[in-house]
Amino acid sequence: MDTIRDRHFYQYVHRQIPVFILLSLLPGLGYLLLGWINNIFMPAFVWYLLVVASSIWGYRLYRSFDFDSMSEKRRDRWYRQCSWFFYAFFGLWTLIFLLYAGSEENKLHYIAIFTEIGASVVASSLLAADRRLYRPTIFILMVPLIIYFALIGEWYGYVLTAFACTLTWVLLYSANSSYKLLMQANHQATHDALTGLHNRQFFIEHLQKRMNSLSESGEFSFLLLIDLDHFKTVNDSLGHDIGDRLLQSVVARLRQHVPAGTLVARLGGDEFIITGSNIASREACERASLDVSETLLAQLKETYIVEQHHLYISASIGVSIISSRSSNANSFIKEADIAMYEVKAKGRDGVFMFNEEMSERVERNLVIERLLHFALPGNEITLHFQPQLNRDEKVIGAEALVRWNNPRLGSVSPAQFIPIAEQTGLIIELGNHILETAFITLREWRDKGIRLEQLSINISMRQLTHFSFTAQVEELLNRHLDGELRQKLVFEITESIVAEDIKRVISVMNRLKALGIRFSMDDFGTGYSSLSYLNRLPLYEIKIDRDFVGALDQNDEDRALVVTILNMANILKLSIVAEGVETAAQRDFLLSHDCHIFQGYLFSQALPPAEFEAYYTGRS
Ligand code: C2E
Ligand code: CA
Ligand code: CA
Numbered sequence: 001m002d003t004i005r006d007r008h009f010y011q012y013v014h015r016q017i018p019v020f021i022l023l024s025l026l027p028g029l030g031y032l033l034l035g036w037i038n039n040i041f042m043p044a045f046v047w048y049l050l051v052v053a054s055s056i057w058g059y060r061l062y063r064s065f066d067f068d069s070m071s072e073k074r075r076d077r078w079y080r081q082c083s084w085f086f087y088a089f090f091g092l093w094t095l096i097f098l099l100y101a102g103s104e105e106n107k108l109h110y111i112a113i114f115t116e117i118g119a120s121v122v123a124s125s126l127l128a129a130d131r132r133l134y135r136p137t138i139f140i141l142m143v144p145l146i147i148y149f150a151l152i153g154e155w156y157g158y159v160l161t162a163f164a165c166t167l168t169w170v171l172l173y174s175a176n177s178s179y180k181l182l183m184q185a186n187h188q189a190t191h192d193a194l195t196g197l198h199n200r201q202f203f204i205e206h207l208q209k210r211m212n213s214l215s216e217s218g219e220f221s222f223l224l225l226i227d228l229d230h231f232k233t234v235n236d237s238l239g240h241d242i243g244d245r246l247l248q249s250v251v252a253r254l255r256q257h258v259p260a261g262t263l264v265a266r267l268g269g270d271e272f273i274i275t276g277s278n279i280a281s282r283e284a285c286e287r288a289s290l291d292v293s294e295t296l297l298a299q300l301k302e303t304y305i306v307e308q309h310h311l312y313i314s315a316s317i318g319v320s321i322i323s324s325r326s327s328n329a330n331s332f333i334k335e336a337d338i339a340m341y342e343v344k345a346k347g348r349d350g351v352f353m354f355n356e357e358m359s360e361r362v363e364r365n366l367v368i369e370r371l372l373h374f375a376l377p378g379n380e381i382t383l384h385f386q387p388q389l390n391r392d393e394k395v396i397g398a399e400a401l402v403r404w405n406n407p408r409l410g411s412v413s414p415a416q417f418i419p420i421a422e423q424t425g426l427i428i429e430l431g432n433h434i435l436e437t438a439f440i441t442l443r444e445w446r447d448k449g450i451r452l453e454q455l456s457i458n459i460s461m462r463q464l465t466h467f468s469f470t471a472q473v474e475e476l477l478n479r480h481l482d483g484e485l486r487q488k489l490v491f492e493i494t495e496s497i498v499a500e501d502i503k504r505v506i507s508v509m510n511r512l513k514a515l516g517i518r519f520s521m522d523d524f525g526t527g528y529s530s531l532s533y534l535n536r537l538p539l540y541e542i543k544i545d546r547d548f549v550g551a552l553d554q555n556d557e558d559r560a561l562v563v564t565i566l567n568m569a570n571i572l573k574l575s576i577v578a579e580g581v582e583t584a585a586q587r588d589f590l591l592s593h594d595c596h597i598f599q600g601y602l603f604s605q606a607l608p609p610a611e612f613e614a615y616y617t618g619r620s
Helices: 007-037 041-063 072-101 105-126 131-152 155-190 200-217 231-238 240-257 282-301 329-345 356-372 414-424 427-447 469-480 495-499 502-514 531-536 546-551 556-571 584-592 609-619
Strands: 221-228 263-268 271-275 304-306 309-311 315-322 350-353 381-389 395-406 410-412 454-458 489-493 518-524 541-544 575-579 597-599
Touching: 007 041, 007 072, 007 105, 007 155, 041 072, 072 105, 072 131, 072 200, 105 131, 105 155, 131 155, 155 200, 200 221, 200 263, 200 271, 200 315, 200 329, 221 282, 221 329, 231 240, 240 263, 240 271, 240 282, 240 304, 240 309, 282 315, 282 350, 315 329, 329 350, 329 356, 356 414, 381 427, 381 609, 395 414, 395 427, 395 597, 395 609, 410 414, 414 427, 427 454, 427 469, 427 609, 454 518, 469 502, 495 518, 502 518, 502 531, 541 546, 541 556, 546 556, 546 575, 546 584, 556 575, 556 584
Parallel strands: 315 350, 395 454, 454 489, 489 518, 518 541, 541 575, 575 597
Antiparallel strands: 221 271, 221 315, 263 271, 304 309, 381 395, 381 597, 395 410
16 A cells, blocks of 8 residues: 555645645735746736636635545545645746746846746655655656756756756655655554554544445444453463563464454553454354354464463453444444453353343443442342251351342342442442441350350452551451350452462461351352462352352252262361252252252241341240
8 A cells, every 4th residue: 555544644744735826826816826927827817727727626626625525536536636736836836947048138038947946846745645646746846847957968068957856856755765664654654663553543443434335335344343351360380471471472373373354452461352344144254243243252362372272271362243223333343342251251261242131231230330429338248048957957157248239120130230349449338337237246146045066157359458458457347246256257258369460369268267257159160270289278168159159959960069079078078068058959969979068949048137037046
């Protein structure tokens, strides 16, 4: 390509038009005067009329330009007309040169020569953005001058010819240099330095253009947003150099495996975005997008070798179908983003296509986020307690589970609002409130004669790793619980801690342990449990995830897994809670394999404190 026709280019060309108009209308008057003085008024007058006509033409071109509302085709046509305008402009200056150069009277030829050189300098500097403009114009201007000097026939004429040739070369050379610099600056402004891919800004402009062409043709295209899974871990553990090299290898694979006609860009970090070519029907487009996604997912998962490290990485892909239904490029990127987050939430390494349901969920989450801020001051947050029973079906403990009842939303599941509270940071305040309420309840129960061996409280990772967590817990303990009751507390954490700074987590856990608190590994078996780190954490208990318990009736493999977990916990001397026990068959199976504590709808759901008290009294 000879030029990069982006917004800046067009705006640059557009800006030059009035400059050229002024550069011809004003000096042109001087030429008119000279023509009058030197008795060549008529030709000069005709010439000036032509200048005025071409200025009007230029002015109309100037007025008719509006980058955003013009289609690519119209922009193309506009630019072609501009080029002709510039040629005409310099052609007119060559014409006046030819007219005045022959006249020795009043040394008019000096002025003509200067005019021609001046115009050439103007052409080489102002038209440097496009080779196809400055090359011919410099020739149009300089060649007549060279011939003029040569025709003098005297020795100084030949010297001037040589000078004029040199000047032509210098002008071309300097225009070329500016052109290369412009191209380079443009490349830097539109590309990502690390991977050489187009950057976000370029992509959005490209997408906007694509959308215009799609709305004309009624066709469809797709947009893939690709985010690498756990890329941060590579960066953190192996360093940014290795991370960068991995990104480059990922990009090489992306480039290799996308179909022809697709554009790959880097949105930033480990996020990439791809648009496909135009496809006639929505169905075919959806199919094509999924095909491409599946191919990419498979290819990206192959081993990478970076400086002797064997690396594995998967990706999450969100798809949005581009059509004429929206005129805003960002809205499609946002859709793909929503779909991509959905993949992340469902365990990564996959592809989802955006649908309306997703956007409703996002809307709802925004509402939740807004209303959650008023939940604590509005007293909408309460705690329910789910009984935990021993092998003799005596209530020996409880898990505190938060409940949110909002006048507008009704009762909202913690599975829905806890992740939002974590994202927004509200979990710190909310978590403290939950701790305090649970502590107070525990003390009140003892006063009422309800003696539990343990009270479990869910602690989210963001809470645990917050700098003030241990201090807060200690303060609340001092305020509400004596040494005896502190021994009853169990904090439930999840396996997501592997993604965190494990040393820090262990140090926090040990400080809390010193205050008398025990720890339970919640949802055991669903995350990245590895025996090595299970051993490093100061754990007291594990909770077998309710999905495994639920599958006991149906699935041999899960049954084997549960037995393995139970054996392992017994060897490591960890207490075991089975959660989500819903049937007598599940209970019996767990009983026969040495499970210690049971929790689930078979016995009771989570209850408000008063109902829990009644349940306790009935079962003890
Ligand atoms: P979790 O910690 O795994 O809690 C167990 C969930 O399983 C609870 O749902 C409980 O009501 C439900 N459950 C109990 N028995 C059965 C059963 O037999 N069958 C089935 N299908 N489900 C059963 P809930 O209360 O909706 O809590 C959902 C999640 O929200 C919890 O999962 C926990 O991750 C989070 N959560 C709840 N309360 C808190 C809290 O106070 N703090 C934090 N950080 N997270 C909380
Ligand atoms: Ca739990
Ligand atoms: Ca659980």
